Amino acid sequence: MEKIKIREFLLKKRKLINLHNKEKYNDLIKKKLNHWFDKNLKYILYNNLVVAFFWPIKYEPDITPVLYRLFEKNVTVCLPIIKKKDEKLIFMKWDNLSNMQEGYYKILEPTNNQLVDPNIIIVPTLGYTINCDRIGYGGGYYDKTLRSLSSISNHNITTIGISWNCGFINKYYKKEKYDYVLDVILTPNGWIPKEPKNLF
Ligand SMILES: Nc1nc2c(c(=O)[nH]1)N(C=O)[C@@H](CNc1ccc(C(=O)N[C@@H](CCC(=O)O)C(=O)O)cc1)CN2
Ligand SMILES: Nc1ncnc2c1ncn2[C@@H]1O[C@H](COP(=O)(O)OP(=O)(O)OP(=O)(O)O)[C@@H](O)[C@H]1O
Numbered sequence: 001m002e003k004i005k006i007r008e009f010l011l012k013k014r015k016l017i018n019l020h021n022k023e024k025y026n027d028l029i030k031k032k033l034n035h036w037f038d039k040n041l042k043y044i045l046y047n048n049l050v051v052a053f054f055w056p057i058k059y060e061p062d063i064t065p066v067l068y069r070l071f072e073k074n075v076t077v078c079l080p081i082i083k084k085k086d087e088k089l090i091f092m093k094w095d096n097l098s099n100m101q102e103g104y105y106k107i108l109e110p111t112n113n114q115l116v117d118p119n120i121i122i123v124p125t126l127g128y129t130i131n132c133d134r135i136g137y138g139g140g141y142y143d144k145t146l147r148s149l150s151s152i153s154n155h156n157i158t159t160i161g162i163s164w165n166c167g168f169i170n171k172y173y174k175k176e177k178y179d180y181v182l183d184v185i186l187t188p189n190g191w192i193p194k195e196p197k198n199l200f
Pocket of ligand 2: 135137
């Protein structure tokens with residue numbers, strides 16, 4: 001199946017998750033993500049690592065409580081900004097005080113103009129394979145952004161895709177050459193291929 005067809009299929013499946021299951025699955029994702037951040041918190045703070053989240057749209061998991069929690073613990077957290085359609089994303093600090101504003105696709109974005117380069121990037125993921133290939137909404141935004149961040153010298157990044165279980169794509173899927181392969185995927189069922197190593 002080609003990418004566009006897979007995307008349509010996955011969008012349909014995602015819409016069918018009922019509200020009860022959605023809450024249950026969302027909770028599982030949040031718990032696992034909080035647990036991993038707790039284990040790595042000291043290292044993140046000591047090294048001033050910046051963590052990028054996403055503001056949820058259209059049936060995506062909502063992990064903003066994890067963002068609030070890290071913010072309370074003094075971690076620098078940020079969100080993506082679309083400056084120009086189809087160009088790479090930039091990241092702006094989220095600081096609670098900043099009034100958020102709707103950007104492209106009506107996604108809420110911070111407005112404080114404090115730009116940062118994240119080290120740990122939580123990536124909205126519509127579909128994934130066991131090799132951590134990712135399909136998103138189709139702008140190529142994260143492919144361009146992650147390639148660019150990974151090429152900054154002395155800047156290490158860890159990429160964590162967040163998907164519902166139903167985002168699974170079978171092994172016959174062939175990624176395209178510009179697709180950025182993520183380090184790990186987190187679903188309600190757990191980490192793929194396995195929980196990322198502790199950072200320290
Ligand atoms: N929460 C969240 N933020 C994100 C992303 C994401 O997937 N999720 N993105 C990940 O890259 C970027 C935005 N990408 C998006 C790409 C397409 C559409 C969208 O609604 N497309 C319409 C077509 C509309 C149009 O062409 O103008 C559609 O699919 O119906 C939304 C977001 C940056 N921020
Ligand atoms: N590094 C790149 N340079 C130029 N164009 C790119 C690059 N990466 C992706 N693209 C273009 O972006 C388009 C959409 O890519 P793709 O279908 O992989 O999006 P996606 O990963 O699903 O979306 P997103 O990351 O926005 O959620 C492709 O047609 C491709 O030509």
